[in-house]
Amino acid sequence: MPDPELSVVVPMYDEEEVLPIFFERMRPLLDGLGISYEVLVVDDGSRDATASMLLEAAVDWHQLRVVRLLRNSGHQAAQSAGFRRARGKYLVTIDADLQDPPEVIAELLATARDKDVDVVYGVRSDRSSDSWPKRTTARMYYRLMCRLVGKDIPFDAADFRLVSRRVIDAVNSLPEDGRVFRLVIPWLGFPSAEVPYVRAERAAGVTKYNWSKMFRLAFDSVTAFSAAPLRLATWFGLLGGVLSGMFAVGALVIKLSGNSVPGWTSTVLAVSVIGAIQLLCLGLLGEYVARLFQSSQRRPQFLVGYDSLEDPGHETIDKPLDEVSAR
Incomplete structure (x- = not known):
């Protein structure tokens, strides 16, 4: 099977409520791009029906690829698994909650080609929908990261971005564990561009990224990138x-x-x-x-128990562990 032009990596954790809407919006959009693609969903140890719904959808949607982690390893680790297994010339990371509109993917891809850049950041043009504490803490976070990392960190750019195969290979070659992608990718220094967009409300379900996880991300960002x-x-x-x-x-x-x-x-x-x-x-x-x-x-950051590309006929995790580290 030839490698696709585009890989869309989607970390998921307990997203059964939003999946029907996700399928309804994502599939016709990607089919309309006119290129080969794969939707690589990394199920981060979901406890609900997320995995079974994904496997059921993959029967008819052949571009849907399901990678299941044996346990919940965290959002950044799920992204690492996606980077490690993606086959596309370009890779887009997007969350399942549809707050980052999938319709912008076409613009990210067009910008990368037109401007011949390796990274295209989706940058929020309006944060009025966020509460004052969240806007304030986000602004403080990005200002602090710019000072500590010593690079131009795009403000209001989280994990909705497109990267080229050169960036994918560079990220996968890094030896560090617990990488924070919104800092690692700017730090690499590849040519980049930005595409503004307006973030929507969550399509369904509730957020899994509470204040404690955001604080943990901020602390990991500081300790991983600065002394x-x-x-x-x-x-x-x-x-x-x-x-x-x-x-x-x-x-x-x-x-x-x-x-x-x-x-x-x-x-x-x-x-x-x-x-x-x-x-x-x-x-x-x-x-x-x-x-x-x-x-x-030297423990692996995550453990992959099932990949539908390698074992499309099985719908359960009944194969030996495939240990994949982020190193």
């Missing part, structure tokens, strides 16, 4: 030393002036400040040590 937190710990240590010196000088002056009064306020204050700084520094160091420990274990 700044370690330097921050160093500066906090210096600040703690300065404060300790000031307390010592103050105590000596009070003692020499004969105005010293026994009390616990200054002692508690000094211990609290120094203790808080030390704990914060230890916590930051611990995050990096944990990353080194996880890297030394």
Whole structure:
């Protein structure tokens, strides 16, 4: 079977409610492009009927390819699985909730060809539908990433993008685990362009990306791309030393002036400040040590249990484990 022109990678986790709408919009759109394609859906260990609905749809939609992970590994890991297994000359990543309109895929592809670039970012032109806290935190995130990564990170560009085969191969060759794609791809430095679009409301179901996961993504982005937190710990240590010196000088002056009064306020204050700084520094160091420990274990970022391209006749995961790492 020849490789398709386009691979559309769609990570999914418990998306049974949105799947009928997804099929209804995605298939006629891709059929109308007039090119060969595959829709590579990575089922990230769904607990509902997502997997069975996908396999049922793949019977009639031959371009639909289902890759099932044995357990829930996270959105970025599911994207890694898609990058590893995609066969297309171009690859588009899009979420199943249809907030990023599939109709923009044609424009992403046309822009890549017309401008001869390797990356085309889908950039949100309007965030008025988001709450004020989400808009504010998103803006802070992108500004922070620009300063830490040292590259021009497209503002309001998440995981809706098109990349060429050169970018796919470069990403797959990276040795790191836990990659954050919205930072890794700009960091590679391939020629890029942007396509603005308006994000819609979720077509059905509820979001699986809560505030805790967004905070985790932000923290992983910082620790994976910069040693700044370690330097921050160093500066906090210096600040703690300065404060300790000031307390010592103050105590000596009070003692020499004969105005010293026994009390616990200054002692508690000094211990609290120094203790808080030390704990914060230890916590930051611990995050990096944990990353080194996880890297030394060499465990795969995800485990693929089934790929409909390799075993189209089976609808259950009954084959030996296929261990695929993101390295």
